[in-house]
Amino acid sequence: MIMIMLGAVLLGVAAACLVVLVPMGMAGWRLSRNVLFFSGAIFITMAVCVHLTPSFSSVSDYVTSVSSVAIIDRRSPCLDLVSRISWEVTPNASLINFNVTQNLSSSFDYYEKHWDWPKTQKVKACRIRKLSKHDASRRLNASWVVIAGDSQARLFTLSLLNLILGSDPQRMDSIRTALFKRHSNYSISVNEIGMKLDFVWAPYVSNLTHLMIDFKAKKSYPCVLVMGAGLWHMLHVNNASDYESVLRTLKGSVVSLFPFSTELAFKSPHLFWLGLPVLINGMLNTHDKRQQMSDAVWHDYDRSLTGSRLLRQTGGPLDLLDIPSLTWNCGAHCTYDGMHYDIAIYEAAVQLMLNFIIISRQRH
Numbered sequence: 001m002i003m004i005m006l007g008a009v010l011l012g013v014a015a016a017c018l019v020v021l022v023p024m025g026m027a028g029w030r031l032s033r034n035v036l037f038f039s040g041a042i043f044i045t046m047a048v049c050v051h052l053t054p055s056f057s058s059v060s061d062y063v064t065s066v067s068s069v070a071i072i073d074r075r076s077p078c079l080d081l082v083s084r085i086s087w088e089v090t091p092n093a094s095l096i097n098f099n100v101t102q103n104l105s106s107s108f109d110y111y112e113k114h115w116d117w118p119k120t121q122k123v124k125a126c127r128i129r130k131l132s133k134h135d136a137s138r139r140l141n142a143s144w145v146v147i148a149g150d151s152q153a154r155l156f157t158l159s160l161l162n163l164i165l166g167s168d169p170q171r172m173d174s175i176r177t178a179l180f181k182r183h184s185n186y187s188i189s190v191n192e193i194g195m196k197l198d199f200v201w202a203p204y205v206s207n208l209t210h211l212m213i214d215f216k217a218k219k220s221y222p223c224v225l226v227m228g229a230g231l232w233h234m235l236h237v238n239n240a241s242d243y244e245s246v247l248r249t250l251k252g253s254v255v256s257l258f259p260f261s262t263e264l265a266f267k268s269p270h271l272f273w274l275g276l277p278v279l280i281n282g283m284l285n286t287h288d289k290r291q292q293m294s295d296a297v298w299h300d301y302d303r304s305l306t307g308s309r310l311l312r313q314t315g316g317p318l319d320l321l322d323i324p325s326l327t328w329n330c331g332a333h334c335t336y337d338g339m340h341y342d343i344a345i346y347e348a349a350v351q352l353m354l355n356f357i358i359i360s361r362q363r364h
């Protein structure tokens, strides 16, 4: 076993050299030794990350695929289909005596939310599907997952853990209590599948940038990283051009941390951005929120995200978990305070993430 691991690390180093040297040649050797060293270190971490994941048949498979995709980003067209889900929001038949006209918040409980992908041949051919607890556990076996951000990220964390541990309601209760401690981090090792998950409370983008710097200093990197922040900035700073500039800084730190993540479509860490939820202004629960978080400001912030080029669709390193479109399509009955949505939204986002991971790891 040790020999195999050692072999994996050596092959990882070999792979690292391949992917480091090829772009270096192209860049006219402008990369500093520091970058070179970093890339090596990252690749060893990745090799281990990847090696322990059962969806890989062998290390040699890994090496050949790494060298063949080192330069060109060959993204599967299936990835474009992942986010296209539709919602069905219907009255809960067991609540026939419910008075819907009373208020919008209470109607939240009245509606059942179901979602799915359209049943087209393409979706079927891409094998896009809702993953079971077992499938999800298999995919995340032996990975380190970090989710960092504001309350949306916390709800996302809850949904992910619920998928994996939901069959144990007592355990989920205690997880929920610990996870929802105000403004705190949360960490759990799911020993059954050797998964370590960290939730990092990071309400501002600058907190996320600090996290990247931490990773770099400690030279340890998660296999899956999900980030998202913006609502606090909107409420307390309320300056979309400042938001764009902090996002650019974040992008810079992500790119320097994972220098090949834009080229290397798979076998690299999976990086995601949780977009801003649609805000229903009339339902926001404080005067300040209603004042600062108008539709116009929301759109400015959304444009700032595009402008920062943080997302892969604009040439950046992160895949969008499209919370804006999920929340928009689910609609006003899916939120109780105009900002935090039904857990169904975050369950869907978790499934989108898992499908992104599976598809980006497949050979095309």
Ligand SMILES: *[C@@H]1O[C@H](CO)[C@@H](O)[C@H](O)[C@H]1NC(C)=O
Binding pocket: 099, 100, 101, 102
């Ligand atoms: C529902 O609630 C509204 C407002 O509270 C009230 O005017 C209406 O009579 C109620 N409808 C029924 C069927 O109870």
Ligand SMILES: *[C@@H]1O[C@H](CO)[C@@H](O)[C@H](O)[C@H]1NC(C)=O
Binding pocket: 102, 103, 104, 105, 106, 107
């Ligand atoms: C609206 O419904 C929520 C949830 O049932 C309840 O807590 C709240 O008091 C209601 N608001 C009004 C104005 O009736």
Ligand SMILES: *[C@@H]1O[C@H](CO)[C@@H](O)[C@H](O)[C@H]1NC(C)=O
Binding pocket: 092, 093, 094, 095, 111, 112, 113
């Ligand atoms: C419908 O309402 C009942 C009674 O409140 C609840 O137990 C059930 O979970 C609801 N169904 C859905 C799908 O939300």
Ligand SMILES: *[C@@H]1O[C@H](CO)[C@@H](O)[C@H](O)[C@H]1NC(C)=O
Binding pocket: 137, 138, 141, 142, 192, 193, 194
């Ligand atoms: C996780 O991986 C370990 C060893 O690699 C294996 O024994 C275990 O069955 C796997 N668990 C799941 C849920 O796939």
Ligand SMILES: *[C@@H]1O[C@H](CO)[C@@H](O)[C@H](O)[C@H]1NC(C)=O
Binding pocket: 183, 184, 185, 200, 201, 211, 214
């Ligand atoms: C949460 O974790 C981050 C990153 O490790 C750290 O910088 C921060 O201080 C922690 N916050 C708390 C409240 O412990």
Ligand SMILES: *[C@@H]1O[C@H](CO)[C@@H](O)[C@H](O)[C@H]1NC(C)=O
Binding pocket: 201, 202, 203, 204, 206, 207
């Ligand atoms: C996040 O950043 C803000 C502003 O830079 C800072 O005031 C706050 O202490 C940071 N919070 C955490 C949890 O690191």
Ligand SMILES: *[C@@H]1O[C@H](CO)[C@@H](O)[C@H](O)[C@H]1NC(C)=O
Binding pocket: 239, 240, 241, 242, 245
């Ligand atoms: C908004 O942020 C930008 C960039 O940080 C800054 O130049 C500008 O002065 C800020 N605007 C206001 C109104 O504070």
